[in-house]
Amino acid sequence: MVESELAQLNDVFHALGDTTRRRMLRELSEGEKTVGELAAPFEMSLAAASKHIKVLEKAGLIRREARWRSRVCYLEPGPLASAQQWLKQYEHFWTERLDILERLLREEDASKTPNREGDDP
Amino acid sequence: MVESELAQLNDVFHALGDTTRRRMLRELSEGEKTVGELAAPFEMSLAAASKHIKVLEKAGLIRREARWRSRVCYLEPGPLASAQQWLKQYEHFWTERLDILERLLREEDASKTPNREGDDP
DNA sequence: TTCTGATTCAACCATATTGTTGAATGTAGC
DNA sequence: GCTACATTCAACAATATGGTTGAATCAGAA
Known part of the structure; x- marks a missing residue:
């Protein structure tokens, strides 16, 4: 099987x-x-x-x-769906990447404001 | 390219x-x-x-x-993401299938009502 | 049945893939 | 420098892949 x-x-x-x-x-x-x-x-x-x-x-x-x-x-x-399913195992590798990028951009943005770090409500 | x-x-x-x-x-x-x-x-x-x-x-x-x-x-x-992207073109074939199934079930359900055929506006 | 059109089969060729083994390379440590 | 280790290269063999051509098959129309 x-x-x-x-x-x-x-x-x-x-x-x-x-x-x-x-x-x-x-x-x-x-x-x-x-x-x-x-x-x-x-x-x-x-x-x-x-x-x-x-x-x-x-x-x-x-x-x-x-x-x-x-x-x-x-x-x-069907088999295309299986292939996509297989690739889905790895999806977090690029979505995580985008998350990291987004977080970095937010941090960069935060550093430009006069607010202290970790001030975000 | x-x-x-x-x-x-x-x-x-x-x-x-x-x-x-x-x-x-x-x-x-x-x-x-x-x-x-x-x-x-x-x-x-x-x-x-x-x-x-x-x-x-x-x-x-x-x-x-x-x-x-x-x-x-x-x-x-990256290339895994490209492959997934390519497969995504075909995604509607299996999601649509589910939609069709759902619609068929709804139609079947509707045919049990006293309405005539071709009554749908 | 015979003809016609659509598709597949069979045989063949060139090249690519996947594995082997033994030699070669490159780097860290003595 | 020499040694040891990790990895790759080179040459080879077996099999798979992707293409060709011409014959074979097979269903429907005449």
Whole structure:
């Protein structure tokens, strides 16, 4: 279980580590698209685009569904949420930073006023 | 600029797409560590661990600093924030889902009332 | 059934990644 | 200077990745 979740996270981040695939996700965020439509903007063969799509699918980021005479892809946001969840562990590293910055600015500001330190109500 | 930012995002996601490197980041989130300390938990040569550290460094996720007779690594949270920023674009897909679910439940509830269809102004 | 269009498969190539080992480097202390 | 320690470099091998091309598949229209 845990093993496969780690593997899934590997797949998700790996899938996101490529500009082509991130652009594909962006396209899909605007709505469903066939493989052909998804491949069109890229200067590569359809087969190559199909491989990228397969990587996204393996990561669970998209699904393919047979519809009419082509296959429609659509976004599956769950794994993106997992990735964000993982990053959230580290969120305090930058929010804390902003807090420190803010506190420093307040202290600097306080030092310009004639008031003593620690006078803030 | 944009080019290099995209490349950076590639590097960041690529770096995150490996369990060893994510564990290293986790270790560093608890404080600075030398290369040796960072490598110790893993069943691989020091040279291999050093390569992983280099990947993290290339992505800007950590920095190495010469200190005393060894090198100390510490977390650089900026790129993690960028990754989270990127994922934030898609956040509405899962928050919206909850909204949709809520709306469906409300509609279902409304359909139980004696009002006709299409009555909504 | 046959034709057509959309997509995938198979084989192949170039390059990148991840690991190994042994040598090389750099720094602190004797 | 020499020694010891920590880390990296160099060379190598195995495997993964990302691309190509041409054949194969598969569903719907004629």
